[in-house]
Amino acid sequence: MTIPPDTGTDIPLLEVRSLVKTFGAVRAVDDVSFTIQPGHTVSLIGPNGSGKTSMLNLISGVLRPAKGQVIFQGKRISGYSPERIAELGIARTFQNGRVFGNMSVRDNILVGMHTHLDAARPFAFLRHIPVLRWVSLLAETTMAILRPPHVRAEEQKLLAEARQQMERFGERLLPREEQLAYTLSYANRRRTEIARGLALQPHLLLLDEPTAGMNPTETAEVLDQLQKLRTEGQTLLLIEHKLDLVMQVSDHILVMDGGKLIAQGTPGEIQNNEQVIEAYIGRRRSLTRQM
Numbered sequence: 001m002t003i004p005p006d007t008g009t010d011i012p013l014l015e016v017r018s019l020v021k022t023f024g025a026v027r028a029v030d031d032v033s034f035t036i037q038p039g040h041t042v043s044l045i046g047p048n049g050s051g052k053t054s055m056l057n058l059i060s061g062v063l064r065p066a067k068g069q070v071i072f073q074g075k076r077i078s079g080y081s082p083e084r085i086a087e088l089g090i091a092r093t094f095q096n097g098r099v100f101g102n103m104s105v106r107d108n109i110l111v112g113m114h115t116h117l118d119a120a121r122p123f124a125f126l127r128h129i130p131v132l133r134w135v136s137l138l139a140e141t142t143m144a145i146l147r148p149p150h151v152r153a154e155e156q157k158l159l160a161e162a163r164q165q166m167e168r169f170g171e172r173l174l175p176r177e178e179q180l181a182y183t184l185s186y187a188n189r190r191r192t193e194i195a196r197g198l199a200l201q202p203h204l205l206l207l208d209e210p211t212a213g214m215n216p217t218e219t220a221e222v223l224d225q226l227q228k229l230r231t232e233g234q235t236l237l238l239i240e241h242k243l244d245l246v247m248q249v250s251d252h253i254l255v256m257d258g259g260k261l262i263a264q265g266t267p268g269e270i271q272n273n274e275q276v277i278e279a280y281i282g283r284r285r286s287l288t289r290q291m
């Protein structure tokens, strides 16, 4: 099937162009192209193994494409390291919720904010230059030891920002600010990870199954939070299996199957797309039969 071109006339925030990723004989991502407009909530759906996480890994630099390009704010970023891509303003969460177990909720969030440090990281602009990167490392170490007033003031500012992100999750996270992450419930670990991503104030936030393992009440809370982010103008790319949530929150939906993008459109268009029903719902039915 030929995928209709994106008819949006705005300059996309992200453009994925003919992206290919293979693992041996498996074409996990097979010549996929799409765009994401600024401020949009875009959901990436598809059956298990259809290539969704691989796509997120390609965008965030965890994987390198065999072919094709990822273009962010007009700049080609495919081949960049995950750290460099994060600095450019793409934050992400992982499918299984990755937090540092022996760090508090607050410190887990602050870790995500290191790229916002100016006073504590003088000469940070040199860190990508191999011969000169030791200058920035030395300056950073000196600031960490001396902690002059302007560095302490910056730390307080970041702390206030971290609290702001925890407040999004209200009583779920804020009272647990000092708690070590390994003692948290699964849902709270996911919330911590989302707060860490948001603390980066990313231009694009990639969320890999933010409601996985959550009960209906917790899922409804995530839906509220996603809707709030959407009204704030945060651009989101979301992998999600819960179709009710996807239909409610998305401006645009991308559907993958067997590594290919088989359809894209508004929730209404996707709901009525025969190929999607066949690939996605049909397979779920047969899976249900196997259970």
Ligand SMILES: Nc1ncnc2c1ncn2[C@@H]1O[C@H](COP(=O)(O)OP(=O)(O)OP(=O)(O)O)[C@@H](O)[C@H]1O
Residues within 6 Å of the ligand: 023, 026, 027, 028, 046, 047, 048, 049, 050, 051, 052, 053, 054, 055
């Ligand atoms: N590191 C890897 N090594 C080998 N094969 C891989 C690797 N990562 C993914 N694959 C394969 O690539 C294909 C796409 O996997 P991917 O995890 O991207 O799919 P997915 O749509 O995210 O699946 P799920 O919904 O189950 O998370 C699958 O066949 C998978 O087995």
